[in-house]
Amino acid sequence: MIRLNRRHALGLMGATAGTLVLPGYLRAQGAARPSITIAVQKITNNNTLDVWNEQSNVGERVFYPNLWEGLILRDWMGDQGPVPGLATEWHRVDDQTLELKLRQGVKFHNGDEMTAEDVAFSFSPERVFGDTEPAGGKTIFAADYKPETAKDIPASLPGIGRRKWPSLAGVEIVDRYTVRFHNATPDVTLEGRLYSGGSQILNRRAWDEADSYAAWADKPVTTGPYYVEDHRPDVSLTLHAFDDYWGGRPPLERITFVEVPEVASRVNGLLSGEYDFACDLPPDQIGVVMNTDGFEVQNSTIWNHRISVFNTGNEILADPLVRRAMTHAIDRDAIVQALWGGMTVIPAGLQFESFRSSDMFIEGWTVPEYNPQLARDLLKQAGYKGDAIPYRLLNNYYTNQVPTGQILVEMWKQAGLNVEIEMKENWGQIMDFSTQAGVRDWSASNTINDPITPMVTQFGPNSVPQQRGEWTNDEVNTLSQVMETSTDRAKRKQAFARMLEICEREDPAYQLLHQNAVFTGMRSDLNWKAAPAFAMDFRAENWRVDG
Amino acid sequence: MITFVLIRLVRAVVTVLAVMTFAFVVLRMSGDPAQVLLGPDLPQEAVDAFRKEWGLDAPLWQQYLSYFRAILSGDFGLSMRDRSPAIELVLDRVPATLQLTLPALLLKLGIGIPAGIYAALHRDSAVDRGVIFLAILGFTIPSFVMGLVLVLIFAVTLHWLPSGGIGTWQHALLPAITMSIGGIGILARFSRSAMIEVMGQPYIRTASAKGVRWQDVVRGHALPNAAVPIVTIVGFMVGSVISGAVVVETIFSWPGIGRLLIVSVANRDLAVVQCILLIIAAVMVVSNLVVDLLYGWLDPRLRAQPAH
Numbered sequence: 015m016i017r018l019n020r021r022h023a024l025g026l027m028g029a030t031a032g033t034l035v036l037p038g039y040l041r042a043q044g045a046a047r048p049s050i051t052i053a054v055q056k057i058t059n060n061n062t063l064d065v066w067n068e069q070s071n072v073g074e075r076v077f078y079p080n081l082w083e084g085l086i087l088r089d090w091m092g093d094q095g096p097v098p099g100l101a102t103e104w105h106r107v108d109d110q111t112l113e114l115k116l117r118q119g120v121k122f123h124n125g126d127e128m129t130a131e132d133v134a135f136s137f138s139p140e141r142v143f144g145d146t147e148p149a150g151g152k153t154i155f156a157a158d159y160k161p162e163t164a165k166d167i168p169a170s171l172p173g174i175g176r177r178k179w180p181s182l183a184g185v186e187i188v189d190r191y192t193v194r195f196h197n198a199t200p201d202v203t204l205e206g207r208l209y210s211g212g213s214q215i216l217n218r219r220a221w222d223e224a225d226s227y228a229a230w231a232d233k234p235v236t237t238g239p240y241y242v243e244d245h246r247p248d249v250s251l252t253l254h255a256f257d258d259y260w261g262g263r264p265p266l267e268r269i270t271f272v273e274v275p276e277v278a279s280r281v282n283g284l285l286s287g288e289y290d291f292a293c294d295l296p297p298d299q300i301g302v303v304m305n306t307d308g309f310e311v312q313n314s315t316i317w318n319h320r321i322s323v324f325n326t327g328n329e330i331l332a333d334p335l336v337r338r339a340m341t342h343a344i345d346r347d348a349i350v351q352a353l354w355g356g357m358t359v360i361p362a363g364l365q366f367e368s369f370r371s372s373d374m375f376i377e378g379w380t381v382p383e384y385n386p387q388l389a390r391d392l393l394k395q396a397g398y399k400g401d402a403i404p405y406r407l408l409n410n411y412y413t414n415q416v417p418t419g420q421i422l423v424e425m426w427k428q429a430g431l432n433v434e435i436e437m438k439e440n441w442g443q444i445m446d447f448s449t450q451a452g453v454r455d456w457s458a459s460n461t462i463n464d465p466i467t468p469m470v471t472q473f474g475p476n477s478v479p480q481q482r483g484e485w486t487n488d489e490v491n492t493l494s495q496v497m498e499t500s501t502d503r504a505k506r507k508q509a510f511a512r513m514l515e516i517c518e519r520e521d522p523a524y525q526l527l528h529q530n531a532v533f534t535g536m537r538s539d540l541n542w543k544a545a546p547a548f549a550m551d552f553r554a555e556n557w558r559v560d561g
Numbered sequence: 562m563i564t565f566v567l568i569r570l571v572r573a574v575v576t577v578l579a580v581m582t583f584a585f586v587v588l589r590m591s592g593d594p595a596q597v598l599l600g601p602d603l604p605q606e607a608v609d610a611f612r613k614e615w616g617l618d619a620p621l622w623q624q625y626l627s628y629f630r631a632i633l634s635g636d637f638g639l640s641m642r643d644r645s646p647a648i649e650l651v652l653d654r655v656p657a658t659l660q661l662t663l664p665a666l667l668l669k670l671g672i673g674i675p676a677g678i679y680a681a682l683h684r685d686s687a688v689d690r691g692v693i694f695l696a697i698l699g700f701t702i703p704s705f706v707m708g709l710v711l712v713l714i715f716a717v718t719l720h721w722l723p724s725g726g727i728g729t730w731q732h733a734l735l736p737a738i739t740m741s742i743g744g745i746g747i748l749a750r751f752s753r754s755a756m757i758e759v760m761g762q763p764y765i766r767t768a769s770a771k772g773v774r775w776q777d778v779v780r781g782h783a784l785p786n787a788a789v790p791i792v793t794i795v796g797f798m799v800g801s802v803i804s805g806a807v808v809v810e811t812i813f814s815w816p817g818i819g820r821l822l823i824v825s826v827a828n829r830d831l832a833v834v835q836c837i838l839l840i841i842a843a844v845m846v847v848s849n850l851v852v853d854l855l856y857g858w859l860d861p862r863l864r865a866q867p868a869h
Contacts, residue, residue: 069603070600160614164644169611169613170607170614172607174603174604226644228644248821249727279712283814285717287720288724288725440592442596443591446592456601482605
């Protein structure tokens with residue numbers, strides 16, 4: 015029997031009152047958390063916050079890891095490898111099936127608990143795949159899909175979805191907290207696909223209750239540490255702390271991304287104290303920020319390489335000797351030193367350090383050596399007569415794009431190549447192959463720890479260059495099949511090494527320039543670190559409060 | 562008078578139609594909107610599906626007829642970026658633009674015209690030379706330079722005003738001032754020239770010789786006659802109130818019509834661009850129509866002349 019005296023009773027009353035009052039007090043303490051403002055050149059390209067629709071670098075910055083989360087997460091601040099997210103564990107049932115155990119007690123921003131139902135819906139025809147079927151079915155892409163109601167997904171989504179999940183047959187709900195991903199073909203990269211952009215989990219009820227796709231995509235309900243409080247397309251996006259986040263209380267009250275298209279305005283806003291961060295700084299602005307007391311610039315190379323693509327429909331470039339000559343005429347180190355201040359690197363061909371974690375990195379492979387004499391010899395062998403090769407260029411769509419293009423043209427000229435820059439206004443003009451094309455700029459991204467991205471996705475049989483007739487190679491297409499369906503790691507690695515040889519030496523599809531880097535100006539009193547990515551991590555682990 | 566008004570109304574409608582057609586054709590001929598919006602990375606199937614969704618796979622004349630029919634029924638179309646109604650996107654930006662352009666217009670009128678008139682009435686004085694110097698300076702310095710200089714002084718160095726964005730009235734100060742400086746210079750120069758020309762006319766000398774007070778000569782005879790060229794310039798300025806200022810809105814990250822236009826053109830968001838151009842053309846045409854009618858009111862001789 016419990017005996018209570020007056021002191022116990024007072025203590026209990028106090029404890030009860032504390033229980034009732036404390037959460038409110040703690041939330042009030044939450045209000046004291048700092049809020050930050052981040053100036054970016056662009057918030058999203060297409061004004062939606064849908065991970066499938068907005069497959070861009072700028073989208074990555076506002077989505078991950080603060081808003082959208084997948085079953086498996088990318089280790090943004092580490093080696094970029096897979097870490098448990100909304101799933102706590104996973105294992106292979108067979109070559110085509112992956113089973114995942116969901117984290118229990120995960121709350122969506124609307125208070126719902128995440129279950130297998132939400133996961134299955136996130137990979138459903140209604141949400142992304144439309145009327146398409148996995149590889150081996152009647153069609154891969156939805157050529158005839160057309161939205162009929164405001165709730166239907168945009169027509170381009172199924173095609174985007176099938177590029178990331180070409181063979182996904184479906185997601186089976188085993189029980190409330192267990193799902194199985196069934197693939198139509200064997201695939202060793204299923205886990206990787208789960209942490210690439212698009213494969214994140216949404217709340218089904220919020221989708222069902224939205225009046226239209228546009229309304230849902232304006233404020234999607236997810237599980238991230240911050241929820242969408244306000245979204246003004248092309249103007250600002252405000253994320254607010256979600257205190258029921260499964261990973262702990264977020265350190266910031268609000269994160270506001272404001273769109274400031276002019277770089278001078280972003281720098282001025284940072285220096286005048288309006289913004290805490292200014293993103294997308296070109297290398298020539300770094301000194302301005304670094305030389306001002308109280309500010310610093312963080313730079314990081316990202317999983318994206320700058321390349322330019324050959325159009326073999328051009329009769330001069332149809333000869334691989336000419337393309338090889340172009341690759342040997344480039345002094346990449348000079349470009350990195352002159353335009354990037356040495357703050358980026360020349361990678362080992364179309365490879366990323368992340369390949370090492372899956373043992374797919376080809377040691378000893380390099381970009382073609384800078385050798386103008388070899389370039390001249392190759393041109394001589396090709397019988398090149400000095401006819402002009404068009405080089406289509408956008409006005410700094412990529413950082414330093416125009417000066418890089420001008421330097422390249424001069425380097426090619428030194429080797430005897432006559433390359434003429436054609437300035438274009440947009441991608442529509444760049445990709446218009448009804449007129450003579452030659453070389454165009456592009457970039458190649460790695461989204462999982464496997465060379466399937468970018469090698470197969472960007473140069474395989476379903477890639478843009480092959481679909482648009484810029485370049486093709488039968489052996490590469492056969493090797494792409496091996497990369498996509500083989501479970502023999504040694505065979506896959508061998509296939510990748512051969513693809514590098516073909517695409518960078520024998521029958522060049524592209525020429526690699528350097529790895530891309532991002533530069534972020536910020537207040538130096540903020541204890542925050544930039545990830546080697548566009549993504550900005552504002553979870554508790556990456557925001558230290560001094561004192 | 563009715564013929565005078567009718568002829569100008571017909572001209573106005575033709576002008577709006579011409580702008581509409583020109584914008585429609587040029588936007589579609591200068592880059593595939595599907596490729597522009599979706600970028601270089603998406604599969605061909607996605608691009609084709611997008612074209613089909615938005616009717617971009619139809620012949621140009623069919624697209625134009627559909628667009629024209631829709632406009633006649635009041636349907637301005639949807640944004641291809643997020644499917645929002647184009648007219649809502651545009652109207653949503655109008656208040657922000659007016660927050661800059663109306664104060665800027667008041668500054669232009671309130672400073673430019675009096676400064677020009679004062680300079681003309683004190684011709685060849687130090688004040689006259691000062692006004693001319695400042696006016697030339699005002700409209701020759703590009704707004705992007707002026708804007709950045711003002712930001713450097715008042716935001717970065719003195720920390721008195723915000724460097725950009727929208728929010729409080731202080732946010733509007735620098736962009737409104739930047740936007741008005743060129744116009745003040747133009748109005749000051751035009752007002753001065755118009756007044757100097759009028760002040761040399763025989764009827765001004767006659768009025769002075771008759772012993773009319775100097776102030777009454779200026780108010781009653783000089784100003785009304787000098788008003789015609791000034792009204793022309795003011796008409797253009799009023800017409801451009803809705804179009805905002807592309808450069809100034811970009812420098813100051815001001816979410817008005819000008820910035821929406823830039824973003825929409827860059828993305829070939831056809832419905833939004835066409836909607837903006839249609840509204841700008843309509844406002845400009847109405848403004849010019851009003852100016853034409855004002856000419857007739859200010860100068861009765863014009864009413865009697867056949868329209869050319």
